[in-house]
Amino acid sequence: MAGAISSGPPTSTRTYQGLGQYLMLPSWVIIGFFLVLPVGMMLIYSFLTKEFRGGVIWEFSLSAYDQFFFDRGLFGDEPAKIEWTYITIFWRSIWQAALATVLCLIIGFPTAWFIATRSGRNKAILLFLITIPYWVNLLIRTISMKFLIRDTGPLNTWLIEFGLISEPLHMVNTNFAVQLGLFYSYLPFMVLPIYASVERYNNSLSEAAADLYASKFVILSKIVLPMVKPGIIAGCILVFVPSLGAFLAPDLLGGAKNFMIGSLIEEQFKGNAGNWPFGAAASMILLSMVLVVLLFYARAQDKGGQNHG
């Protein structure tokens, strides 16, 4: 039966016969080495006991998670209260990341639309311009941003020169600065996927809607947005997830008061003050939150897929 069915060139099937199970090997190695192994290590470390000079003692312990959620006093002998410090940091991070996502969407969508509706040559140039900042290291760009917005920086100088303000605006080490840093760092991740879906959008759908008495607003909300939704969702995830774990922008622009998860985790692995299991536990909690977001995304995609048949 099998012989009768195989109608393709016999050589190719024979060449790879028996090899089938090994052909996936490179993928498994990559996934194993770069995904399963580090995450697995993180997971194990989060359940170990901390060594005071950094590192871990190989002894099972829940204290990292306990420390994250509960306050048992300085010596750990008081009745457990809820520890708000880290939950607040997480909450602030989520809020900052969500805000950055919304801002990127508000600016990124029209930008992507503008680029996608230009003629071929201009389109290529504009796309190129969007990617140019990425040729410079994020650290350098974030420090430059700090320079731009500091009290004696060019932005304040110009604002004073133009007479818009009389005193320099204090921007460094504020939520605003963190927000600006996140927005600036991740805007292209919003623009590019939306651009890709707008580019595929068939403009005759807009014409058909206009022909059927739809106003500009109805065309946007009932036709365009549903059609480019996959790009928007992809862009939102690509901005939200790295914003949530970002540490450069909050570290350099936000200062100690505007701590985000990324900085918290980074601190646990830096120098002697660190607490590896605690950093690992915080990472695992962050990872679970990201997974929840991705799960929602997958479900939204699924529904969309069903609708599209």
Added chain:
Amino acid sequence: MIKRMDAAIAVDIDNVTKRYGDFTALRNASIDIRDNEFFTLLGPSGCGKTTLLRCIAGFEDISSGAIRLYGQDIAELPPNKRPVNTVFQQYALFPHMNVLQNVMFGLQRLGKSDSEAKARAGHVLDLVQLTQLAERMPSQLSGGQQQRVALARALAPEPRVLLLDEPLSALDLKLRQAVRLELQQLQKETGITFVFVTHDQEEALTMSNRIAVISEGQLQQIGSAREIYEAPVNKFVADFIGETNLIDVDVKKITDGTATCLLPGGTKFSCPAAKGAHEGPGHLSVRPERVTIGKAKGSLITGTATRHIYLGTDMHIDINLQDGDVITARVQNSETANIPEVGDEVGISFEASAARLLVD
């Protein structure tokens, strides 16, 4: 001016020009499309017929002239304010809505209540025989079914004029022929004025009340299928609509629409002349089915039979003239048909009413 008040004119295209930069897509076109008419804009691709349709729909602004819809100048109206609907060439169905939602879209925009819109959409879907598929998504439909949805969607709001942009070009031949009849039937049933764009002359001839032939942005001729086929005004129309022989002649005299000319070989011949034809070198149009082949003696033109093309019901016979031109005759296949062998010397004849002197 009085003509413009006439309610019988559905779309009054008055001296419309459309330019894109240096390129003139449409030059001084004036067409009156009558109420309740199946009107076709016919021409080769790139001739400006779709541009004109898009100007009526409002997707393009006109550079000069005016377009009036039942007497009302619509130049300032955006597409969503014009009481016309369009069936797009690639249908442009909304892929994220099912068939019913697609058909209801225009009705909802007009402020119809949900139940009203649903009833009307149901009626239109019934008209195009798609009731069974109302819940399907466009991607689950065949090309022919999608075409019907596009039609139903455009008909649902009861437009005063329905614009159809080559709606059959994406269908295969068999389906195309069936849909032609249905479209014609639908136009009669609904009483809506249809403006139909096509490059397919057979489509135009079989469906339309009247046809406007357009070439290179220039309106060539407006008339019924019969007028355009039998009395083409110029070389382009004669050549584009059906097949024809263009015979070089020397026009000696034109009086009262009758031309007297010398055929190749020198025979004197009189036949009707198109308005605007002039004396001197010119072309006669004679359809292949009106050419008869017989003995050289007593014929109008003589030549040599050079080729047979078998077409089933008919046979095309090419006859080479002395000057190198070729005249094709179409002969019906039958037991008694007089079909010359290749290489035979033959004579060609045609009636004066079968020939027409054209404007070059």
